[in-house]
Amino acid sequence: MSISGERDVAGLAGATLSRRQLLARWDIRFRNHAAVSRIAVDLGNAGLTTVPDLSVGPLDGEIRVVPVSDGDTGHPAPEHTIGEVAGQDAAPPERPTGPDGAQHTEQGGRRAEGTEDTRATEGTRATEGTEGTRATTDTRDTAGNGGTTDTSATTHPDESADAATPSEDPVGLLPQTALRVGAFRSARSGVISVTPDDTLPRAMGIMAERGFSQLPVLDGVGTLTGVVTWASIAHMHATGRDATVRNSLTSEYHAVESNAYLLPLVPMIRAYGFVLVRDTTGSVTGIVTAADLADQFVVIARPFFVLGEIERRLRRCLGRAYGEEDVRKVHKDRRRRQVDQLMFGEYIRLLDDEERWRKLNWPGVDRGHFVGLLRRVKDVRNGVMHFNSGYPDDEATVLLDRFVGILRSYDPDAAP
Incomplete structure (x- = not known):
């Protein structure tokens, strides 16, 4: 609803x-x-x-x-x-099974139960015995379990609202949650299928028209009875059986829940070409193919590569203009002497000062506009690094591309 x-x-x-x-x-x-x-x-x-x-x-x-x-x-x-x-009973999740009634994994055709406990500790940004900011965050991300966050922060009077917050990761920290099968649109968008009583020419026609390598076979109530593939059709003909959908079924497939971890399933998808996706009632909700993996690679990987380039180029640009004295004006930790030791939010404080901005010698760039863009990039970055908001939408992707383009013009000789 x-x-x-x-x-x-x-x-x-x-x-x-x-x-x-x-x-x-x-x-x-x-x-x-x-x-x-x-x-x-x-x-x-x-x-x-x-x-x-x-x-x-x-x-x-x-x-x-x-x-x-x-x-x-x-x-x-x-x-x-x-x-x-919603006026419905909350039923416990069921474990999807294959045609043999067993749960499948990538080893021996049995599915691994999604019991992995992914825990993320975002480290301690401490200033032991010095002034500045101290933040400790402990986050546990497990399926069906809430997370806890314990945060304490003491900010220096000179620090503005843009100070590195406890929820902000140090520059270069990797995401702390796992990708799941449900991240694919195709895992949730349903499947095109035939019934066991449909003719084989109809099934083959659908596969040929749509460029499918496989086609799920569901009975009248939506129960999965098997899959038809080009290989299974060839095997049916080779063994001299009648050309029917039932005779061309193969049991060489795997079904997983939408909340299953994606990366352990990649070898299975590569080997079999696909996995079917089921909800907690056992109904098929979609399919993830090897082609889907290729299509999603850019969607998944692109923001990390672009954000990584933004961070590297920004560090180089700022590192050429600012020294230890400037760093200490935005963070009082005496151990931090270089720009590349600062948090992403501290880059904003470093630039959000007219006197320090002039040191960059970027006469063609308006400070307010650039800092505004940097704030928006920081918000996108935090969402991506925590996987809280999924993948950036089109607007955020355009923002990252334009921002890295600005940095490339002022960091032309750096390797991408």
Whole structure:
């Protein structure tokens, strides 16, 4: 059910659900500043808020929708699950199986259970015995479990609101959450299929027309009975069996849940050409093929490469203009003497000063405009590095491309 009016929003009062489920109520898949702001405004208009905050913490961590007064005081509100809000029973997830009734993995055709416990500790940015900023963040991201964040910060009087926040990663830190199969649109968009009683020419016609290498076969109630592939059709003819869909079925396929970790499945997708994706009821929701992996590589990898280039070029540009004295003006830790020891947010403070800006000797660039762009890049970067908002949208991608283009013009001799 999606949110369509104030009455629907008010109906969420007292609900306990994951951040991901709350976003889905607004038909939003990725968490970003615009999405969080929109939901906060709608909830606020209905006198509601969330506890803990929607904007931080793992997407699968639970939050409660409570009246604003309860959210302000921490007073607990009555709880019920998302299934109860929707008028449905919340059933425990089922483990999808293959045609042999067993769970599959990439070894021996049995699927690995998604029990990996991914824990992310973002390190301690301490200034032991010195002035400056100290922040420690401990984040645990596991499927179905909320995260906890313990943050303490003491800022120097000279530091502005753009100081490196506890949620900001040091420059160069890698993402701390795992990719899942559900990140692929094709895993959620349904499948084109035939039934066991359809003619084989019809199945082959669909495969030829759409360029498919495989076609799922579902019975009348949507239960998966097997898969037809070009190889299985050839094997049927080679063994002299009648040319029917039933005789061309193969059991050499794997079905996984949408929340399964993607990277361990890559060898399986490469070997078999695809995996089918099921929801918790066992219904097939999509398919991920080797071609999907290739198509998604650019979507997944591009922001990291572009952000990495932005960081490297920005460090070089700033490193040529600023020395130890400038670094200490934005961070009082005496151990930090070079630009490349600063946090990304501290780059903003370094540049957001007219006297220091002139040291860059970029007469053709407006300081306010450049710093504004850098703030937006920082927001995109934080979302990407935490995997909180999924992959950047088209607007964010254009922003990164334009910003790195500016840096290339002032760092022309550096290797990309």
